[in-house]
Amino acid sequence: MRPDYLRPVRHVIAGITSVFAAAIAHAESAHGIAMYGDPALPPDFVSLPYANPEAPKGGKVVFGNTGGYNSLNPFVQKGTSPWQLRFWTHESLMGRSWDEPFTLYGLLAESVETAPDRSWVEFTLRENARFSDGNPVTVDDVIWSYETLGTEGHLRYRGLWDKIDGIEQTAPRTVRVTFNEPDRELALIAGLRPILQKAQWEGKDFANAPLHYIPIGSGPYFVDSYEAGRYVNLRRNPDYWGADIPFRRGTMNLDDIRIEFYGDGTVLFEAFKAGELTAVREFNADKWNTQYNFPAVQRGDVIKTEIPHGKPSGMTGFVMNTRKAPFDDWRVREAMLLAFNFEFINDTITGGAQPRITSYFSGSDLGMQPGPATGRVAELLQPYTNDLPPGALEGYALPVGDGTARNRANIRRANKLLTEAGWTIQDGVLRNQNGQDFAITVLLQQGDSEGQTAMEIYTRALERLGIKINVEQVDSAQFAGRNAELDFDLTFFRRALSLSPGNEQRLYWGSQNADTQGTRNLMGVASPAVDGLIDAMLASESHEDFVSATRALDRVLTAGRYVIPIWNFDVGRVAHAKELKQPQSLPIYGDGPEYMPQVWWYEE
Template sequence: MRPDFFLSRRIGIAALALACAAQAATAEPQHGIAMYGDPELPPDFVSLPYANPDAPKGGRIVTGEVGSFDSLNPHISKGSTPWQLRFLAYESLMGRNWDEPFTLYGLLAESIEVGENREWVEFVLREGAKFSDGTPLTVEDVMWSYETLGTIGHPRYHGAWNKIASMEQTGPRSIRFTFNEQDPEMALLIGMRPILKKAQWEGKDFDASGIDEVPITTAPYVIDDFEAGRFVSLKRDPDYWGADVNFMRGQANLDEIRMEFYGDGTAMFEAFKAGVLNSSREFNVEKWDTQYDFPAIDNGDVIKSVIPHERPSGITGFVMNTRRDAFKDWRVRDAMLHAFNFEFINETMTGSKQPRITSYFSNSVLGMQDGPAEGRVRELLEPFADELLPGALDGYALPVSDGTERNRGNIRTAITLMEEAGYTITDGQMVGPDGAPFTFEVVLSQGSAENEAIIDLFIQSLERMGITPTVTTIDSAQYNERVNTYDFDMTYYRRGLSLSPGNEQKLYWGCDGVEAEGTRNYMGMCSPAAEAMIDAILNSPSRDDFIASTRALDRILTTGRYVIPIYQWNISRIAHAKELKYPENLPIYGDWIGWQPDVWWWEEE
């Protein structure tokens, strides 16, 4: 399908491979691996601490999504895919325990072994691991998966692939990866790549596939039925190979996972009220408090569950694309932050019941602290003092309005910032030095009434400054195409962040994303300081240094003024059928990937 890249990679790294081989005799295979320290669970653990190993099998969960899809391949840039398929329909060599910051345990691999400095990692596949069609998983499948994803797959996989110096089979069921640079996280990241079936794709164009090819994988669920843009149904494989693997005990309990797609959030909510859907996450606290009063809740058929968590807020709001002239100047971006009347918008949208995101890692130990940078954080930032924007070293907080609709004080500040950036108000319009009106385009995906309402309120504030943006609302396929190519001035942006940030941070904020399509660097930032902090995170010698490095990165991102943050979700709100149950013991990540529906079960009362 594509040329073999491995031979050329092996040439020139022979000395490195020999050096690593000399250390192999001192390494020992382990059942798991942690980013820092040792795994918390012993080799003979019964199940993950937040899973119920005695959970019954059966039942179904039906959830809704706003939008559409035209592909079943979540591992390429082309098309729009149900996001859940990436996690539900595929397995990896190792699986993540969401009750630890970053620890993996064997899944398709029975053991993991690393060099003294994690300069290489070796996995041994489990005997008996197989695909849903009954064929055994082989080392060849694993190697093909890594090469394919790393070269023609989605850009999220390319960074790790480029750090692999060699990949070789070392035994009937073992495979070793040797790295070409020091990066302790790589041993873990390599264990988390999805594994595909090589034979399924022979003679086919993997990176151009859509709904024409239903994936064959090792996962406990297989795609049973679908209709493009309407629904996808996954059924539990009764012959799933890994049912007795301790990592999987208490997981994959439901017989069916079904995803229904709707044109907008209102239609989706009505479908939930009518019983078409039996589980719904609610992100609007005002709606949760006032509109979840329909008969199914009153009679107890639907339960409202609140799930706390200890993970970072991440960033949610409206991102400004610095590739465009409108937002290259940080003072213009700062003006937008002042014009965005969060306090009034929050009262209008949620009754002021939802707290605001204050930084990218807020709500966690990794978040920037109030006031000037101190100690190790300041030590990390000071070499980049000339490039840092105001507030990074001396302290920064988002603008706060007086809560009134007029927002007079912040609007005055916003106008002053625009003037400092070279703009003036002439005949009621904000114009640049060339006399052209200052304007920009906000691109939104259809179906998000909440985002549209927030932008409408924002525009009302901007009009007081003589600025009238254009709002373009398009279907999900067009929207995905435009954001993947950064064809927007401003758009909605949501990026979840974990308690163990690592290499993915370069995909989010790295300089390569300024031009490379399909990254999560929507803002187009290129900051040597940010990249240095990411490197410090990846190479931290201790937990304390890791926390300081992340707090320093948080300051750079937040004071970069790239995103206008809205509210955070420091708890999750899920309304669900009373038969859908989950364990009382919650992971530190709370309602996160790998929790619903993975450890939920169906139990008749």
């Protein structure tokens, strides 16, 4: 059965005549808050539509991560922690439904209230909300968490703090956050900040705490045991405070979750085949079709499940560091795109089974349209004419190869562009007028066999252009560290994007943090057009204007030639033990940590 995974969003879109509903005369408390219109679920909803409220509790599962970890604090910039922790051990005031573009429902907070213009938002805590040690979640904890994460936490949390004019307690269980700029999304972003326990950190260095000092959360799971770099064991809290609230019914059903760490993906896959792991996600369609026929699959002990979705493609590929030569020149970046023989590489790695990403929001209504910019999109681009990369107004499409290994026509075009940019072949080596070699380092993570294969093919093409290329494969900690330090020329890159893009766009490609270590803007985009279009997107007063602003942004980013895109993950693929069960309904966002294992259950 193929579920109608766009069913929920159709209802939302059909009712949208404006991105924001007309302001009501007085603010009122509500059970949820939507970026567009009203929440789809009524105040008396029983559970999320993609959860099974009758799902049984119990069972132990084992998942695998590649690399290692040196921190169990996912909220600070320092160190590498298991990515799952912030999803399973901690909670925010509101929780996101992945069956709607961007809607939040009460989690730690029982209700939310905003000003008509959303210049402030007020949350009222549930009286029974508790941390895993049994202590209540208080307004003091909320205020401390916002300030601490905003000043000492990971960069992903700091942007909001700069936009907060004040945060105060207005009732015994109520906190109000007032903003210093007009941005209606801020009320939702505030609802998604993780809440930590203030008392735990009194007199301690939050940003530099040692491995054994694990943040106490209010989530369904807590860290039960661990061995540094080898495993982390999470146990479901038998006294979890929120087991019966609507947002949590039918979720977090597994008793024990163990995360084992492996040196690379190949070893992890062999462990899964041997029955040491309960489930894996597969991102390669060809491998899914050809290598998942081992005995456990044939016996029916392992099930292959495909999970469709309706979200944008996002951007996956190899990002170029534009902060320094040679990638500060768009002609060089276009030459790199021309030399990347996607059709041949895709056929080699995925069997040609996965479509190429064509822009950041491709596959959705938010994606740029082919041909010259027209209508409102052209109007939004016009003020930045002098700042736009070639093709943004006229129309731009990624280079297409001829499918052969040599890719001669595109190599000739690449050579011409490099010559125009001042790079010529001298004694078989590409050099500029100062005699400097065109030499780049590609940074990959150990175990990235697909990236390694792609680079082996790409290297041969670049060598034909006289480019020297050095591919470095490092462990996960080094990979994260060097990305944070911006120590790369070319590196693997992934940014997932939603049906409701917002302030996170500033983190991904805004100029404010372009040169800050730890930035999410790995390519180093510093463009007035990009900044202005993000502002226009956030200030949109109609659905049509919002779509136009996003399409315009998509044009500028794609024509900027910052990333060499690869294939789109057009469907989620999960191979799992037969005992792992899933609900019949799927969210529009498809698979993710909020879906598997969050709403799955174990049943003998």
